Each structure stands twice: as structure tokens, then as C-alpha cells.
Amino acid sequence: MVSFGYFLVPNAADPLLDTARSAEELGLEWVGIQDHPYQRRYVDTFALMSAVLASTSTLRVFPDVACLPLRPPGVLAKTAASLDVLSGGRFELALGAGAFWDAIEGYGGERRTPGESLAALGEAIEVIRRLWSGERGLRFEGEHYHLRGVHSGPVPAHDLGIWLGAYGPRALHLTGRLADGWVPSLDADLLARLPELNDRVDAGAAEAGRDPSAVRRVFNVAGTITDGESNGFLAGPAAQWADELAALVVEHRADVLVFGGAPGDQLRRFATEVVPAVRAALPPSP
Incomplete structure (x- = not known):
């Protein structure tokens, strides 16, 4: 039962709320929003x-993904x-261990090594x-x-998930071991490695005694829907998009597909042309 969403770039000059409402009106279920606090053109x-x-x-909403080094857990x-309670259970939390370290450090965050970043991510989940x-x-x-004698609350309105944006072997293992979802951004190169990366997540889950299917696959899929010939992965007509996205569901277990294309006509075409064609191409649910 794959669901679909839109990757909203938080550019302060854009009609962000109008675009989010359009995604909902077009029948999409999710909006994911990238998190780069040091980017001056972006709203928080x-x-x-x-x-x-x-x-x-x-509409369900999640950060795609939250910048942990600048946001204490x-x-x-x-x-x-709080967002989950106020929205009636429409929020999920996706985390990233950190990237763009010069910008993070410049904005007051602590520069971390890969090992330190991974350790901090595991602690943050706890x-x-x-x-x-x-x-x-x-x-x-x-x-x-650390936590030292603090009281928790409020309790989320639903079983709120923690999803991780992860790519390295140890981070993927951590995802399978501790997280509720995996949020990669796909391109042609990553697509070729996707079976291996999925296997690493599954191995982490198996080592922790978890069912690998408990880790949702939330794939960011960027590209351009055209009326002409294919120009590569996710660069072509809606029928090509439908075939390639259906393959992500059938072959790579995608649970959520988040479209990273231009708002306006591209968003409309994704929702009205690509999404129905993907659903039609999928085998019936058991």
C-alpha cells in the first residue's frame, strides 16, 4: 500500500502554504521538508x-531530514x-546525523567525525x-x-516514528537496528546500489531480532516529467515514471514515494498522471 508525497523546498520567497495545500487537494498524503537552518533563503x-x-x-508532514547537530534531541x-498532538497524529520525525559541516559549525554547531555523528544519532534516538x-x-x-531526572510529555498522539536519512554501512545497520524508517534520496547511481543498501538495513534489523519490514522505505524521487523521450532515470514521460516508480515498490519495497520536482505543473502531473499509473501497475494487495 504505497503512498505518495511532495518534497517541499522551504524557500522563503515561494508560496509554501499554497503549495502544501495544493499537494493535499491533489490527493497526496505526505509533505517532506528539508532542514538546513544555515540557509539564509529558507524559512525554519x-x-x-x-x-x-x-x-x-x-496531509502528513515530516522533516526530510532534521539536522541533528543543530537541534538538540x-x-x-x-x-x-507537540506537532503530533496539535495535528491529531499527522507528524513523523526523520533525522540526519549531519552534513555540510562548515555550515553547521559556522552556525554554532559542533563539528563531528563520522564516528561521532553516528554515536550521537544513536544516543538521540534513545x-x-x-x-x-x-x-x-x-x-x-x-x-x-544526557537526561538527568526530567519528566517526559506530552505523549505523541500516535505511535510516532523515527526515520533516518542514512547511506553509509554503519548508519544503515543502525537504521535497521533502531529506526522505524529509512529515507534516502534516489538517483541513478544510488538506484544501482539499492539492493545492497536495503540488505544492510535488513541485516541490522535481523541482528536486533526485528522484522525488516518494520523499517519503512521512504524514497525521495527527484526528476522532471516530460512529453518527450527518456533522458535517463526519472527524466521522461509519465509512463516511464510510472514504470520506474512501480519497480521501486515491487523490487525495493518502497512504502512512501516523495516527489522532488517543481511546484505547479510538475506537481500536478505527478499527482494526476504518475500516481494513478503507478497504482494501476502494481499487483493487487493480498
Whole structure:
């Protein structure tokens, strides 16, 4: 039962809420919003997600993905739970360990090595889950984060997931072991490696005694829908898009497909031409 969404770039000069409402009106279920606090042209992602949730009634929203080095996990947990409560359970939390380290450090964040980033990500998941538990007197001592006698709350309105934007072998293993979803951005090169990457997530899940299907596959798919011939992966007519996206569902277990194309006509064509064709191409659900 694949679902579909739109990747909303938080450019302050764009009609962001109108675009989100258009995605909902066109029948899409999700909006994912990238998170780069140091980008001067962007509004804050969490402020925008709050406004999108308030401006829509069915759309589900997630950061694609939240910049953990600039957003402490205790505050992230509180914000995510609050958005979920206020929206009636329409929020999910996706995290990234960090990229663009010069920009992060310039904005006041701590520069981390790959090993430190991965360790901090694992600790953040633990902190966030504890702060969603509803329990009191929480304690946690990690190398990067801690909790010392704090009380959790509010409790999210639904079983709020933690999804990870991960690519490296150890990060993919961590995703399978601890996360509820995996959020890669696909291109032709990554598509060729997708079986291997999926296997690494599955191996992490199996090692933790989890069913690999418990980790949702949330794929960002960027490109251009045209009326002409194919120019490569996700660059061609709607029928090509439908075939390639259906293959992501059947062969690579995509649960959510998030379209990263221009708003306006491209968004409309994705929702009205590509999505129905993908659904028609898929085998019936058991």
C-alpha cells in the first residue's frame, strides 16, 4: 500500500502554504521538508511544518531530514510530540546525523567525525524515545547527550516514528537496528546500489531480532516529467515514471514515494498522471 508525497523546498520567497495545500487537494498524503537552518533563503523547517499542519486537514508532514547537530534531541522530542498532538497524529520525525559541516559549525554547531555523528544519532534516538514515553524521572548518560531526572510529555498522539536519512554501512545497520524508517534520496547511481543498501538495513534489523519490514522505505524521487523521450532515470514521460516508480515498490519495497520536482505543473502531473499509473501497475494487495 504505497503512498505518495511532495518534497517541499522551504524557500522563503515561494508560496509554501499554497503549495502544501495544493499537494493535499491533489490527493497526496505526505509533505517532506528539508532542514538546513544555515540557509539564509529558507524559512525554519519546524516553523513551516507547524504552519502546514495548521493549514491542512489530512496531509502528513515530516522533516526530510532534521539536522541533528543543530537541534538538540530533547527539544526535538518535545517539538515533534507537540506537532503530533496539535495535528491529531499527522507528524513523523526523520533525522540526519549531519552534513555540510562548515555550515553547521559556522552556525554554532559542533563539528563531528563520522564516528561521532553516528554515536550521537544513536544516543538521540534513545533520548527522544524516552521523552515520548510519558515516564517521570528519566535518566540517560551518553557521550553526546544526557537526561538527568526530567519528566517526559506530552505523549505523541500516535505511535510516532523515527526515520533516518542514512547511506553509509554503519548508519544503515543502525537504521535497521533502531529506526522505524529509512529515507534516502534516489538517483541513478544510488538506484544501482539499492539492493545492497536495503540488505544492510535488513541485516541490522535481523541482528536486533526485528522484522525488516518494520523499517519503512521512504524514497525521495527527484526528476522532471516530460512529453518527450527518456533522458535517463526519472527524466521522461509519465509512463516511464510510472514504470520506474512501480519497480521501486515491487523490487525495493518502497512504502512512501516523495516527489522532488517543481511546484505547479510538475506537481500536478505527478499527482494526476504518475500516481494513478503507478497504482494501476502494481499487483493487487493480498
